[in-house]
Amino acid sequence: MSQVRPETLTTPATGSWATYKRLLRYVKPFWLAFSLAVFGNIIYAAASTGMAAAMEYVIAAIENPTDQNRLLLTGLIVGVFALRGVGTFFSQYFISYVGRQVINALRNEVFDRLMTLPSRYFDDNATGRLVSKLTFNVEQVAEASTNAITITLREGLTILGLLGFMLYTNWKLTLIFLAAGPIIGLVVNYASKRFRRISQRIQGSMGDITHVASESISGYRVVRTFGGEDYERERFRDVSARNLKQSLKMASTQAISVPVIQVLVAFAIAALVWTMLAPEIRGEMTTGQLVAFITAATTMAKPIRQVTSVHAKIQKGVAAAYDVFETMDEMPEDDHGTYAPERVNGEIQFDQVCFRYRDQLDNVLDNISVDIAAGQSVALVGRSGSGKSTLVSLLPRFYDYTGGDIRIDGQSLKAFSLRALRSQIALVNQNVVLFNDTIAANIAYGALRDCSREDIREAAEKAHALEFIERMPEGLDTRIGDNGVMLSGGQRQRLAIARAILKNAPILILDEATSALDTESERHIQEALETVMQGRTTLVIAHRLSTIEKADRILVMDNGRIVESGSHHELLEKEGAYAQLHRIQFSEHA
Known part of the structure; x- marks a missing residue:
C-alpha cells in the first residue's frame, strides 16, 4: 500500500x-x-x-x-x-x-x-x-x-x-x-x-x-x-x-x-x-x-x-x-488519429519499438521488432520485469511508445482514433475488474450493453462460466458485489473471458488470463480459449509454459528485448533461455 x-x-x-x-x-x-x-x-x-x-x-x-x-x-x-x-x-x-x-x-x-x-x-x-x-x-x-x-x-x-x-x-x-x-x-x-x-x-x-x-x-x-x-x-x-x-x-x-x-x-x-x-x-x-x-x-x-x-x-x-x-486543465490522451475501419484483419508489426516511463533514463523496451500475421497466436514469456505486460499495453495505447512504430494492417497506431483502435482489441487482464452490477451487465459491459441475452449466454457458455452462473440465485441477473467480491478468483476470471468472447474483436490480449484458475478449470478455459483464438490475432502472456505450448510462435523476453523466437519444439531444441525456463517449471511441477 x-x-x-x-x-x-x-x-x-x-x-x-x-x-x-x-x-x-x-x-x-x-x-x-x-x-x-x-x-x-x-x-x-x-x-x-x-x-x-x-x-x-x-x-x-x-x-x-x-x-x-x-x-x-x-x-x-x-x-x-x-x-x-x-x-x-x-x-x-x-x-x-x-x-x-x-x-x-x-x-x-x-x-x-x-x-x-x-x-x-x-x-x-x-x-x-x-x-x-x-x-x-x-x-x-x-x-x-x-x-x-x-x-x-x-x-x-x-x-x-x-x-x-x-x-x-x-x-x-x-x-x-x-x-x-x-x-x-x-x-x-x-x-x-x-x-x-x-x-x-x-x-x-x-x-x-x-x-x-x-x-x-x-x-x-x-x-x-x-x-x-x-x-x-x-x-x-x-x-x-x-x-x-x-x-x-x-x-x-x-x-x-x-x-x-x-x-x-x-x-x-x-x-x-x-x-x-x-x-x-x-x-x-x-x-x-x-x-x-x-x-x-x-x-x-x-x-x-x-x-x-x-x-x-x-x-x-x-x-x-x-x-x-x-x-x-490536464491534457487528455493524444487522440488526433482519424482512421476508423469497421474491422481490421489483425496483422501487427512492431518496428524497432522503444519505450521508457517518464523520468526514467533507461528504456523498458529496447528496439523490439516483430511481425505477427493476422490470426496468429503469439505467446510472450520471460522473467518478471522483462517487459511483457508493457509491450502489450502499448497496443491499445494505454502508453505511447517513445521510439519506433507499431502498425496494424500497415497503419500506424497513431493514425487510428483511440475509440476505433480499442474497439478492435479484447483484453483479459490478470487483475480482473468487475463492477457492482449483475453478471449479465458485467459480461455485456460498455459498448456491448446492447447485445442480446442469447449472445451473453453463449459467451458465458464458451468461457465455461455458465455452469456456476446457473447455480446463482438469479442466474445472469445476480448482483456480484464490489469488484465481484461474491465470486471466486476463477469465476471472476471466467467472466472477464466471457466479456472478451462477447466483444468478438479481431485482436485478443490475454495477460495471465488463466492465472487464477485451478487445474480442472484451466483445462476447460484452455479449450475455450483455443476456440475463441481461432481466426484472431492473439497475444498471450503466460507464466505457466504448459498453457502456451500450442501457440504458433513463442517470444522469450529479457530486459526489454526479444532474445528468442520460435515454436515450443524449436525453442526446446535450441537449449536456450526458453528450454531453461521449461526445465525449471517441469522440475517444480514434478
Whole structure:
C-alpha cells in the first residue's frame, strides 16, 4: 500500500481573482435564478436600512402617542419584517439552487475529464485523492461561488444602505465612523491570505484521509491476514490528526479575526457617541434622528462581521477551485488519429519499438521488432520485469511508445482514433475488474450493453462460466458485489473471458488470463480459449509454459528485448533461455 504523501503544498501560481472569475463562469448559465437571489438580497438590505430609519418614527410615536402614530408604528414593524422574510426566502432558495447546479456541472466536467486522461495521470494520483476532488473539493467550490456571494451581496448591500442613510442624516458623524475602515481592511487582508494557505492544506489532508480509508477498506483481507490493523489505525490517525490541526488553525484564525473587527467597530461607535454629544457636531438633529443614526451604526456591526467572516469561505473555495481546475486543465490522451475501419484483419508489426516511463533514463523496451500475421497466436514469456505486460499495453495505447512504430494492417497506431483502435482489441487482464452490477451487465459491459441475452449466454457458455452462473440465485441477473467480491478468483476470471468472447474483436490480449484458475478449470478455459483464438490475432502472456505450448510462435523476453523466437519444439531444441525456463517449471511441477 502506498504511503501518504508528506505535507508539501505550495501556493498556486494562478491569482485568486483569476481563479474566482473562472469559477463564476459556471454561475452564468443560471443567471435568472441568480438574479432572483440578488433581488432578494436587495429587498433584505432595504428592509434592514428601513428598520434603522424607522427608529426616528418610533421615538416620535413614543413622544406623541396618538392613534394614528400607534397604527403607523405597528404597520411599519410588520411591514419591515415581512419584507425581510421575502428577501431572505428569495436569496437563500435561489442561491442554493444555483449552488447545487454549479456542483453538478463541475462534478460532471471533472469526471468527464478523468475519463479522457492518460494512464500516467492515474499512476501519479491515488484513487482516494481523485475521489476527494469530486466530493469534498467541489463542495468547497460551491460554497465560494454561491453562499459566499449571497452573504457578501446581502450584507454588503445592507452596509451600503445604512451608510447612505447615515451620510444623509449627518455626514460629519459618518466620516468619524468610517475612520476605522482602513484598519479593518488590513485585518481582513491578512486573514484572507492565511485562510487560503490553510484551506489548501485542509484539502490535501482530506485527500489523504480518503486515500488511506479506501486502501484499508478495499484491502481489508490483506490487512487482517497480515495483522495490519494497528498499522492502518496509526496511518489513519496520523492523516486525521493532520486534518484536525489545519482545521483548528482555520477556526482560530476565524475566531480571532471576527472579534478583532467587532472591537474596531465598537471603538468607531464609541467615538461616534462621544463626538455626537458635542453641540457643534450634533447640529440641529432631533432625538429621533440621533437614535436612528446610532441604531444604523450599531446595526452595521453584524453585516461587517458577516462580510469579513465570509472571506474564509471564499478562500476555501478558491483553493479548492484551483485544485479542481488543475485536473480539468490536464491534457487528455493524444487522440488526433482519424482512421476508423469497421474491422481490421489483425496483422501487427512492431518496428524497432522503444519505450521508457517518464523520468526514467533507461528504456523498458529496447528496439523490439516483430511481425505477427493476422490470426496468429503469439505467446510472450520471460522473467518478471522483462517487459511483457508493457509491450502489450502499448497496443491499445494505454502508453505511447517513445521510439519506433507499431502498425496494424500497415497503419500506424497513431493514425487510428483511440475509440476505433480499442474497439478492435479484447483484453483479459490478470487483475480482473468487475463492477457492482449483475453478471449479465458485467459480461455485456460498455459498448456491448446492447447485445442480446442469447449472445451473453453463449459467451458465458464458451468461457465455461455458465455452469456456476446457473447455480446463482438469479442466474445472469445476480448482483456480484464490489469488484465481484461474491465470486471466486476463477469465476471472476471466467467472466472477464466471457466479456472478451462477447466483444468478438479481431485482436485478443490475454495477460495471465488463466492465472487464477485451478487445474480442472484451466483445462476447460484452455479449450475455450483455443476456440475463441481461432481466426484472431492473439497475444498471450503466460507464466505457466504448459498453457502456451500450442501457440504458433513463442517470444522469450529479457530486459526489454526479444532474445528468442520460435515454436515450443524449436525453442526446446535450441537449449536456450526458453528450454531453461521449461526445465525449471517441469522440475517444480514434478
